[in-house]
Amino acid sequence: MxxxxxxxxxxxxxxxxxxxxxxxxxxxxxxxxxxxxxxxxxxxxxxxxxxxxxxxxLPTSNHAIKNYSSRLKMVSEEKHVIGQKAASLIYPHDRVILDASTTVQACAEHLGHIDCTIITNSINQAEVLSSKSKVNIQLLGGKLHKEHRFLYGASVLEKLTEYHVDKAFIGVVGISEKGLTIAHEEDGGVKRKMMQQADQVIVLADHTKLGITDFYRFAGLEDIDLLITDKTPPKPFRELLSKYNVELLTPDEDIEGDD
The missing domain is CATH 1.10.10.10 (Winged helix-like DNA-binding domain superfamily/Winged helix DNA-binding domain)
Structure with a gap:
């Protein structure tokens, strides 16, 4: 090892x-x-x-989540390779939901000029995608969380019920045996609804998020289909994913089985 x-x-x-x-x-x-x-x-x-x-x-784990602009400045190489791998899973004519996380924004940045429809509650990602000539953008309207740059509220949740998509790409603060967690309940509620509207739910999380549980649980492991991370997790975490039939994908490998 x-x-x-x-x-x-x-x-x-x-x-x-x-x-x-x-x-x-x-x-x-x-x-x-x-x-x-x-x-x-x-x-x-x-x-x-x-x-x-x-x-x-372990150190005391409670910590403030930096605002979106600060987190963008700290986007790591790990997030870029995860984003590149995620973008490779979006095909022509796909209908896709992208949430408002910085890791999912890396996916938007790596997306090519392909004919697809993207639904998002992130004003930053809408701006990034506006440079992709063939991408059709549906920006969900609602109340703006100024610090973290996402739209939320009853109007966002109501509008999401009208869509059915092929894939939803979801970012997390933590993914563990307790499920998918995030710092803000408002964000978590939107993510949960996004997942419900998708045929395939794909979670993007670098290795520092694995085994972490944050403040608000918005989904369980049984609610996701695929996890994309930057390096192969330890065996106990792989066994946890296998228990819930979650496939694992790392940037340098194909979708992995249970071995």
Missing amino acids: YQEERLLAILQFLKANKRISVEQICSLFQVSRDTARRDIVKLEEEKAIVRTRGGAI
């Missing part, structure tokens, strides 16, 4: 058990104490854990 995979597995263990010792790392992953300590140091440097005497615990 590579260190990167082991670090993800350690975080998964911490999310389930709250703490981990050097001895447990050695036993779980068949590594030396020196290797276990290096793993803890690496996770501490990434601010993913808090070191304790003989092990590690």
Whole structure:
């Protein structure tokens, strides 16, 4: 097992058990104490854990979600490769919903000049897509969340009931055994309705979102068909996806089975 995979597995263990010792790392992953300590140091440097005497615990996870403009400035290479892979799944004549997350905006940015219809509640994505000559854009009207740049409210939910689409691309703050979660209830309500109107629900989430549970749960794992992420998750998370018949797609691989 590579260190990167082991670090993800350690975080998964911490999310389930709250703490981990050097001895447990050695036993779980068949590594030396020196290797276990290096793993803890690496996770501490990434601010993913808090070191304790003989092990590690998770830091306090409550944090403010940066506004949309700030999050756009921080869009990572991981989000770009996820967006590129997601865009490759949109075909001519598809009818598609894109939500208002920055990862899904990366999908919009990589979309080619193909004849398709995009429905979105994101004013930023509508602007991005306006440069795609063949894309038909349906912008959902409603109340504007100024900080996070999405439209929401009763009029958005009512309008969504009128559409039936081939695919919905949904971003999350967290995806775990507790389902799909987001920071804002208003956003979550719209995402839930978007998913209900689609034949195929595709979640876009980089590896830092896996195993995370945020404030508002808007859907369960049983409600999604495909997860696109930037690297293969640890085995326990893959088994969780398999339990709910969620297919997994990473940028350098085809859709994966259960093995």
